[in-house]
Structures are given as structure tokens and as C-alpha cells.
Amino acid sequence: MDALIEKLKGQIIEQLNLAEVKPADINPDAALFGDGLGLDSIDALELIVLLEKYYQIKIKNPADGKTIFESVRSMATFIQSQGKA
Amino acid sequence: MELIITSYCRIKNNRIVVKGVEVTLPKQDVPSYFFADAYKHFEMNYPKFHKMDNLSKLGLIASDAALKGNDFLQRNKAETTAIIMANKASSLDTDRIHQQSINDKDHYLPSPATFVYTLPNIVIGEMAIKHKLTGENLFCICDAFDAQLLIDHTQITFDQETKSAICGWVDYDNGNADSLIYLVEIASDSIKNTNFIPLNAAALDQLYK
Amino acid sequence: MEVFTSYHNIISPLGFTSKENYSSVLTDKLGVKPCQYGKQNETFCLSIISDEQLNSASQKIKDAVLFSKLEKLSILSIQDVLDQSGISLSDPKTLLIYSTTKGNIDLLGNSIKQSISKERAYLSSMANAIANYFNAVNKPLVISNACISGLLAIITAQRLIKAGQYENVLVCGGDLVTEFTVSGFKSFNALSPNPCKPFDARREGINLGEAVATLLVTKNKNGLPNSSMQIVNGASANDANHISGPSRTGDGLFKSISQTLKNNKVKIDTISAHGTATPYNDEMESVAFERAGLINIPVNSLKGYYGHTLGAAGVLETVLTLEAASHDQLIRSAGFSEMGVSGKIELIKEHQTSNIKTFLKTASGFGGCNVAALFVK
Numbered sequence: 001m002d003a004l005i006e007k008l009k010g011q012i013i014e015q016l017n018l019a020e021v022k023p024a025d026i027n028p029d030a031a032l033f034g035d036g037l038g039l040d041s042i043d044a045l046e047l048i049v050l051l052e053k054y055y056q057i058k059i060k061n062p063a064d065g066k067t068i069f070e071s072v073r074s075m076a077t078f079i080q081s082q083g084k085a
Numbered sequence: 086m087e088l089i090i091t092s093y094c095r096i097k098n099n100r101i102v103v104k105g106v107e108v109t110l111p112k113q114d115v116p117s118y119f120f121a122d123a124y125k126h127f128e129m130n131y132p133k134f135h136k137m138d139n140l141s142k143l144g145l146i147a148s149d150a151a152l153k154g155n156d157f158l159q160r161n162k163a164e165t166t167a168i169i170m171a172n173k174a175s176s177l178d179t180d181r182i183h184q185q186s187i188n189d190k191d192h193y194l195p196s197p198a199t200f201v202y203t204l205p206n207i208v209i210g211e212m213a214i215k216h217k218l219t220g221e222n223l224f225c226i227c228d229a230f231d232a233q234l235l236i237d238h239t240q241i242t243f244d245q246e247t248k249s250a251i252c253g254w255v256d257y258d259n260g261n262a263d264s265l266i267y268l269v270e271i272a273s274d275s276i277k278n279t280n281f282i283p284l285n286a287a288a289l290d291q292l293y294k
Numbered sequence: 295m296e297v298f299t300s301y302h303n304i305i306s307p308l309g310f311t312s313k314e315n316y317s318s319v320l321t322d323k324l325g326v327k328p329c330q331y332g333k334q335n336e337t338f339c340l341s342i343i344s345d346e347q348l349n350s351a352s353q354k355i356k357d358a359v360l361f362s363k364l365e366k367l368s369i370l371s372i373q374d375v376l377d378q379s380g381i382s383l384s385d386p387k388t389l390l391i392y393s394t395t396k397g398n399i400d401l402l403g404n405s406i407k408q409s410i411s412k413e414r415a416y417l418s419s420m421a422n423a424i425a426n427y428f429n430a431v432n433k434p435l436v437i438s439n440a441c442i443s444g445l446l447a448i449i450t451a452q453r454l455i456k457a458g459q460y461e462n463v464l465v466c467g468g469d470l471v472t473e474f475t476v477s478g479f480k481s482f483n484a485l486s487p488n489p490c491k492p493f494d495a496r497r498e499g500i501n502l503g504e505a506v507a508t509l510l511v512t513k514n515k516n517g518l519p520n521s522s523m524q525i526v527n528g529a530s531a532n533d534a535n536h537i538s539g540p541s542r543t544g545d546g547l548f549k550s551i552s553q554t555l556k557n558n559k560v561k562i563d564t565i566s567a568h569g570t571a572t573p574y575n576d577e578m579e580s581v582a583f584e585r586a587g588l589i590n591i592p593v594n595s596l597k598g599y600y601g602h603t604l605g606a607a608g609v610l611e612t613v614l615t616l617e618a619a620s621h622d623q624l625i626r627s628a629g630f631s632e633m634g635v636s637g638k639i640e641l642i643k644e645h646q647t648s649n650i651k652t653f654l655k656t657a658s659g660f661g662g663c664n665v666a667a668l669f670v671k
Contacts, residue, residue: 016198019121019135038132041539045197045482053194062483164549168532175397175417175438180474184402187477190333200478201538201660204395206439210661213532219549221530222663223446226417226436234435241453245529246553 174258341503441659444608449528467609492569492595495634503601528667544582569595580637598628
């Protein structure tokens with residue numbers, strides 16, 4: 001799980017071009033949206049692309065993204081639950 | 086109404102000139118490194134910058150550089166400041182990236198963060214957001230830098246409510262950055278005490294040269 | 295100085311003239327239809343001009359093989375307006391403004407015809423090819439400002455004429471449905487599989503559509519068609535909020551409407567809204583209209599018939615509203631049945647006749663841009 005979280009942090013930074021953010025800056029339990037990383041609606045769509053690109057997971061209903069993308073840990077849990085980790 | 090240019094920034098590939106003074110940056114062959122260096126040099130401190138496409142990065146650097154060290158944003162109202170831009174390649178640099186992502190049926194993964202930049206006026210939007218400018222907008226496309234075209238459209242915008250404007254040429258194509266962004270204001274005694282350039286085609290051509 | 299709308303044309307799946315389009319809409323024909331589209335073969339509702347429609351009309355074009363689909367449609371649309379009005383682009387007092395978001399973007403793809411140079415993916419190169427067909431003496435101007443391009447082009451035409459630069463400006467707006475735009479809006483989860491429902495409670499996104507529309511803008515009062523109206527004023531404004539998300543408070547649209555109406559205290563008889571049928575856009579528009587005090591005014595969106603025709607939309611929707619206004623006709627906002635926005639606005643549920651002396655046209659787009667224009671008989 002921890003390894004997956006670390007890997008995800010790097011992939012998020014790369015996919016969302018968070019050039020001034022380092023993996024250590026991301027608290028795996030902190031909210032991805034809102035104040036934390038300052039992500040916006042385009043980033044949310046881009047996270048859907050990330051899951052498909054690196055984990056071959058397609059999110060059929062974008063509304064599901066709300067719970068999946070709550071934090072890095074929730075993303076990792078979701079990826080594991082899909083058997084793709 | 087006499088319109089004048091109170092500041093400008095010319096960027097041609099790796100050269101940046103602000104109000105006639107060249108800015109020295111490390112020599113970079115990769116455009117994205119050049120943009121990153123310029124970002125640091127002008128202390129832009131705007132993390133969203135890194136998410137932008139090349140055209141928007143070019144426009145933001147040039148407009149920030151033109152705005153730095155003067156009080157254009159303080160002495161002019163945000164709601165009557167227009168942004169008028171033109172270029173040749175529209176958003177083709179980013180269009181090609183989006184096209185690449187859909188060429189292959191088996192690796193079909195278009196990126197929303199790329200697609201949103203496949204419109205030339207997004208660079209106007211980025212300038213408007215960064216400086217909270219809510220005035221009029223216009224993006225024109227033409228074959229080559231056209232000073233008279235830019236002046237005509239600036240003038241008809243000032244015929245309305247517009248009292249100041251960020252104008253210019255912002256083009257990014259096949260790795261080549263080419264921009265001239267300048268600030269236009271209505272001549273007044275207080276501004277005329279500082280260095281200014283009259284807004285006319287000969288003056289613009291000279292700045293673009 | 296007064297500036298007027300003059301002759302016009304619309305080319306869409308619903309017809310190749312303004313009159314054909316107007317009667318199609320009045321008989322509730324929809325251009326949007328479910329289509330299997332793109333390499334992924336997904337089904338979306340799109341409004342597409344068929345090859346049969348295009349090929350039979352293209353016989354009128356000299357050396358048609360030298361032109362792309364969008365160029366052919368543009369040439370046909372402009373030719374119709376030149377024929378009706380008797381003006382010529384070889385007159386130095388006449389300018390062509392071309393409004394588009396993506397132009398010949400299909401030339402970037404793999405499956406392109408050899409006869410057309412890739413150079414024509416550059417918008418000015420495409421506009422020059424069209425202008426040269428008509429021996430235009432002035433270089434055409436291209437406006438590419440996202441989804442407000444068409445209406446912004448009409449306002450720009452009015453301003454250039456007011457400034458004394460030209461007597462006539464032909465405003466032509468065009469965009470195609472391409473895999474480029476379909477895949478992009480799909481990645482935004484913005485495409486509806488069903489005919490779009492602007493302002494409706496069950497709206498689920500846009501339909502993309504292709505069309506070309508042309509409107510002659512002139513200062514010459516003589517020989518104007520019945521549908522002519524004065525372009526009184528117009529203004530654009532930026533939300534300065536987000537590059538793709540509309541402002542929740544409708545700031546930019548409110549500002550462009552307020553500025554347009556500032557010195558024109560006329561009663562607005564109807565509003566042709568942008569109404570894309572995305573949840574956020576339509577909500578934003580309703581908030582802006584209410585803030586501007588435009589309540590109890592019949593509103594429609596024409597996207598339910600044509601889909602979102604991007605750079606053509608502002609011209610197409612203005613032209614159709616001009617044609618309807620000349621018949622004192624309000625056009626039903628197709629796809630609307632149950633109110634789905636919080637701003638107090640009144641959608642047109644059935645076609646009906648009503649005295650129309652004035653109308654407001656608005657548009658909003660990516661990059662935070664908004665525009666409004668006021669037309670008066």
C-alpha cells in the first residue's frame with residue numbers, strides 16, 4: 001500500500017504538472033481538492049486519465065470520482081480494490 | 086484621444102527585451118527550460134504556470150515582464166482594461182499534441198488538460214485571471230505580425246468603454262516563440278512625464294523588429 | 295452612425311439557405327441525431343452535414359476539388375449572400391471577417407486528401423483561400439475567440455464600420471464536427487448521447503454540430519432585406535475566474551449585458567441565449583440574466599436544433615433570430631421541458647407569434663469570455 005501511495009504521488013505530480021510540489025509535500029490522507037493541492041475541475045478529469053493510463057481502469061461514471069479522488073490513500077485503495085496494483 | 090505605449094516586452098526565441106533592455110538568461114535550447122528560467126527570473130510565483138501550454142506560458146511571461154516595475158495595474162481599472170491579441174499559428178502547437186493523442190485507435194487517450202488549450206484565446210483568459218482583468222477581449226489570426234491590424238482593433242475598442250489595454254502578438258509554432266506584448270493607455274500629463282512611445286504602426290514595427 | 299444587418303445565409307443539416315433553416319426549425323426538425331463517431335465508435339448526438347448534401351451543392355463551386363469541406367461550405371454560404379445583396383469582395387470598401395475555432399483542423403489527422411496543403415490548417419491560410427475565390431481585395435480578418443467568436447465578429451464588424459474603415463463587412467462563421475473536437479469534449483465528459491436539453495432539469499451536456507452562416511453588416515440603408523435590424527451596441531467581458539469553468543455568479547456575462555444595454559433603455563422582446571446544455575453553463579447564464587433584470591423575457595437556445603456549432607454559433611443563431619423576428623415569431627427552445635436553472639428566466643416552450651422589435655444575443659466560452667449584442671428594428 002505504501003509503495004503504491006508513493007508511486008501515485010509521483011504520477012499525480014507528473015500528470016498534473018505540479019512542478020513546484022515534491023512527493024514529500026503530499027500528505028496521503030489530505031484532501032486532493034479544496035485547499036490542499038489547489039486542484040481544479042480539469043485536474044479531476046486528468047486524474048481519470050491517469051487511472052486509465054497507468055492502471056487501465058476506466059471510470060464509467062465521473063460522479064464516482066468524488067469518493068475515489070478524495071485523497072491519495074483513497075485512490076490507492078480504489079486501485080487495489082480493482083486488482084490493478 | 087491619443088493612445089500611447091507605456092511598456093512592452095519582446096520575446097523572440099531565447100531573447101527577452103523589456104523596454105529596450107535585454108534580460109540575460111542561461112542559454113537553453115529546449116523551449117520549456119527557457120520558459121522555466123524566465124518564470125524564475127521574473128519571480129512569477131504562480132504554480133498554475135506549469136500547467137499551461139507553450140502559447141499561454143509565452144503570453145504570461147511577456148505580459149508579466151511588461152507589467153513589472155510600473156503601476157499600470159494600479160492606475161487603470163480592471164473592468165476597463167481590454168486584452169487584444171493576434172498571432173499566426175492560433176493554438177496549432179497544442180492542437181498537434183491533442184491530435185497525436187487520438188491518432189492511434191489502440192492508444193487513444195486525449196487529455197482534457199491539453200484539449201482546453203486548443204483555443205488561442207485561452208492565453209487571454211490566463212492573463213485575465215492572473216491580473217483579474219474583466220474588460221473586453223479579442224483574438225485575431227493573421228499571416229504575419231500586422232501593426233496596423235492591431236492598432237485598428239485597439240482603437241475601435243477604445244471607442245467603447247475601454248480605458249487601457251494589454252495588446253500584442255503572441256505566437257508559438259514548431260518550437261519558435263515570437264511575441265511582442267505592450268501596454269496601451271490614454272495619454273495624460275502624468276503619464277507623459279515618464280518614457281512613452283506613441284501608438285502607431287511605425288513605432289510598433291520598430292519594437293517588433 | 296447606424297449599422298444594419300443585411301442579407302444572410304445558413305448552411306446546416308437543416309438546409310442550405312436561411313429560409314430553409316427557418317422553416318425546418320418551425321416544423322421542429324432537429325439537425326442533431328445519434329451517430330456512431332470516431333475511432334472509438336461511440337454514439338453521440340451530433341449535427342452533421344452529409345456528403346450527399348455537400349456534394350450536390352458543391353457542383354456550383356469552380357474547381358471544388360481544391361477546397362476542403364469547410365472551405366466549400368463557406369464559399370457556398372458567402373456566394374449566396376453576395377448573390378442576394380449584389381455586393382462584391384473586390385470592392386475595397388468591403389471586408390470579409392471569418393469566425394472559427396478550429397477551421398480545417400481535420401487536416402492534422404491521418405486521413406486527409408492529398409489535394410489540399412496541410413498549410414491550410416493555419417486559419418489565415420484557409421481564410422485567404424476563401425477570400426481569393428471571390429477575388430477579395432482586402433485581406434480577410436480571422437477572429438478565433440472560442441465560442442463567442444461569431445457574435446464577437448458581428449460586433450467587430452459594427453465597430454469597424456462605425457469607425458469609417460469599411461462600408462460593408464461580410465461575417466462568415468464556420469466549424470466542423472471532427473474527431474478532434476468530439477474526443478476533446480468527450481474527455482471533458484461534456485457530450486450528451488441524447489439530443490441536448492438547454493436549461494432543462496435533465497440536461498446532460500452538449501451536442502456538437504457543424505454549420506456555416508454568413509451575415510452582411512452594412513451602413514447602407516438602401517436595399518436592405520425585410521429581416522434587417524440595427525446593430526445598436528455590443529460588448530465583451532472576461533470572468534477572470536477559470537479557463538474552462540463558467541463563473542458561478544455570471545460576472546462576465548452580466549458585465550457584457552450591462553455594458554451593451556447601458557445607454558439603450560429599450561424593452562428587450564426576446565433573448566437568444568448561448569444555452570449549451572452543460573449543467574454549469576446554463577445555470578451561469580440564468581444567474582446573469584436575472585442579475586441584469588432580464589426576467590419575464592422569452593428566452594431560447596437554438597442548440598437543441600443545431601448542437602453547438604462553436605465558431606459558427608454566434609452568426610447562425612443571430613441570423614435565425616433575425617429571420618424569426620422579421621416574422622414576429624418566437625422559436626421554441628428545443629429540448630426544454632422542465633426548469634433546471636436557478637435564475638428566474640422564461641424559456642419559450644412553444645413556437646408563438648409575438649411583436650419583436652428588439653432582441654439580445656449572448657454567448658460565453660472557454661477562456662472566460664462572454665459577449666452580448668443588442669439588435670433593434
